[in-house]
Amino acid sequence: MDPAAPKSTGITRRKFATAATAAAAGFVLTGCGPKRLYEMPRDRLRKALDDMEREYSNTYGKAVTVSDTGAAPGVLFGYALDLSRCIGCRRCVYACVEENNQSREPQVHWIRVLAMEKERGIDFAHADPYYQPELVPEEGKFYVPVACQQCRNAPCTKVCPTGATWTEPDGIVVIDYDWCIGCRCCMAACPYGARRFNWATPSIPPDELQPNTHYLGNRPRPKGVVEKCTFCIQRVRAGRYPACVEVCPVGARKFGNLLDPDSEIRYIMEHKRVMVLKQELNTVPKFFYFYAT
Amino acid sequence: MTGGALIALGAATLAATISASARSGQAPGPPQTPVERPEVPPPPFSEGIFPCSACHADMPVNRTRRALSDMHTDIVLRHDEEHRWCLDCHSAEDRDVLHLASREPVPFEESYRLCGQCHGEKLRDWRAGVHGRRTGEWNGHKQYLLCAHCHNPHQPRFAPVAPKPAPRRPSRGSGAR
Numbered sequence: 001m002d003p004a005a006p007k008s009t010g011i012t013r014r015k016f017a018t019a020a021t022a023a024a025a026g027f028v029l030t031g032c033g034p035k036r037l038y039e040m041p042r043d044r045l046r047k048a049l050d051d052m053e054r055e056y057s058n059t060y061g062k063a064v065t066v067s068d069t070g071a072a073p074g075v076l077f078g079y080a081l082d083l084s085r086c087i088g089c090r091r092c093v094y095a096c097v098e099e100n101n102q103s104r105e106p107q108v109h110w111i112r113v114l115a116m117e118k119e120r121g122i123d124f125a126h127a128d129p130y131y132q133p134e135l136v137p138e139e140g141k142f143y144v145p146v147a148c149q150q151c152r153n154a155p156c157t158k159v160c161p162t163g164a165t166w167t168e169p170d171g172i173v174v175i176d177y178d179w180c181i182g183c184r185c186c187m188a189a190c191p192y193g194a195r196r197f198n199w200a201t202p203s204i205p206p207d208e209l210q211p212n213t214h215y216l217g218n219r220p221r222p223k224g225v226v227e228k229c230t231f232c233i234q235r236v237r238a239g240r241y242p243a244c245v246e247v248c249p250v251g252a253r254k255f256g257n258l259l260d261p262d263s264e265i266r267y268i269m270e271h272k273r274v275m276v277l278k279q280e281l282n283t284v285p286k287f288f289y290f291y292a293t
Numbered sequence: 294m295t296g297g298a299l300i301a302l303g304a305a306t307l308a309a310t311i312s313a314s315a316r317s318g319q320a321p322g323p324p325q326t327p328v329e330r331p332e333v334p335p336p337p338f339s340e341g342i343f344p345c346s347a348c349h350a351d352m353p354v355n356r357t358r359r360a361l362s363d364m365h366t367d368i369v370l371r372h373d374e375e376h377r378w379c380l381d382c383h384s385a386e387d388r389d390v391l392h393l394a395s396r397e398p399v400p401f402e403e404s405y406r407l408c409g410q411c412h413g414e415k416l417r418d419w420r421a422g423v424h425g426r427r428t429g430e431w432n433g434h435k436q437y438l439l440c441a442h443c444h445n446p447h448q449p450r451f452a453p454v455a456p457k458p459a460p461r462r463p464s465r466g467s468g469a470r
Contacts, residue, residue: 089454089455093457130459130462131459132459136454136455137453239432239433240430241429246427246428249426251425251443256432264423267423271423292418292423
């Protein structure tokens with residue numbers, strides 16, 4: 001080998017390593033590149049939200065607002081569903097679709113109601129989400145609506161390669177659609193099948209668009225991102241009940257703050273027989289099922 | 294200071310209780326914790342049926358248990374009908390109110406107290422916000438419903454309803470376009 005050849009470039013290994021380290025440090029310290037929602041400076045975030053509002057308002061021909069309301073201190077949201085009451089009418093499914101701007105075509109439903117045999121008990125292998133009798137409830141059946149279980153030990157957030165999904169301080173597992181790359185690792189990780197993928201550009205009739213949106217919730221989604229239940233983040237962070245709670249005709253759905261001893265949800269935890277789905281997986285859901293009778 | 298205030302408060306409460314029970318002519322029982330009256334929408338009367346006294350004021354009261362043949366024939370009782378009939382819940386003295394087993398009159402706006410005589414655990418859950426539908430704010434103002442808004446008091450069991458459409462089955466060719 002010619003010992004003079006490496007010197008001809010003028011870059012030694014040491015110089016290259018120093019320059020690369022400096023560049024990497026600079027990238028990190030100056031915070032180059034796009035920002036996640038809460039890492040953005042306030043003015044830049046406001047501008048991003050303004051841009052979104054303008055874009056959605058133009059697309060749908062009505063004034064759309066995009067909120068970035070954060071979690072309130074001392075709040076941990078929990079949900080409870082009374083299996084002894086649910087009649088499987090699917091009112092919740094369609095209230096959710098309308099409130100959260102899910103795609104009508106292709107069809108996206110965040111809530112899936114599973115019909116199960118009373119004789120078998122909770123048995124996912126024999127559950128039927130496509131039941132369509134003339135009238136419900138059917139003899140010998142019970143119904144288990146399943147949406148995101150808002151796990152405290154959420155497998156979906158751990159597998160995301162871009163950090164596009166995480167748990168908020170009030171316990172809501174959220175997705176930043178601008179960071180989702182559509183790899184669907186989270187869908188594979190979720191043991192409840194609660195996440196949905198936008199295989200095509202979602203279509204929502206403009207007159208049916210729900211214009212009060214949240215950045216991490218029901219704002220219109222692009223093609224190729226994952227979405228799921230957020231406890232109606234745009235409603236609950238404004239103090240309201242989720243849409244499914246208010247629409248349920250039998251009052252089977254209950255919602256509240258797990259840290260408030262006077263809340264409905266705590267009354268249920270302390271007085272009723274409460275369970276979670278697939279407890280053995282140690283996902284620790286904040287969505288509970290109970291029997292009030 | 295605080296102790297004195299407490300004693301004064303206790304005395305005042307006792308006096309109020311005694312005078313209240315003296316008025317209603319009941320024996321003084323253990324002091325009841327006042328339960329706040331939940332805010333409810335107006336009772337779901339059938340069109341033009343209320344006030345009952347509009348018709349009943351001039352009618353003599355017939356306390357014989359019987360099947361009604363002239364009026365109210367649309368009401369079919371499927372609510373412990375073997376043991377019960379109209380005047381067990383509807384007052385014969387004041388036709389515009391209900392009454393408890395104790396014959397205490399109860400306005401229709403507080404009909405949950407009547408239902409709670411038998412369904413006490415449901416009433417307890419309802420007050421806690423666990424039985425029945427709630428709308429409003431999870432941390433603030435909530436709207437309650439009366440039992441009768443969801444359950445027909447004469448046939449309280451829910452009638453079956455038609456379910457909304459099932460989700461479409463995933464099939465070849467219905468995916469991305």
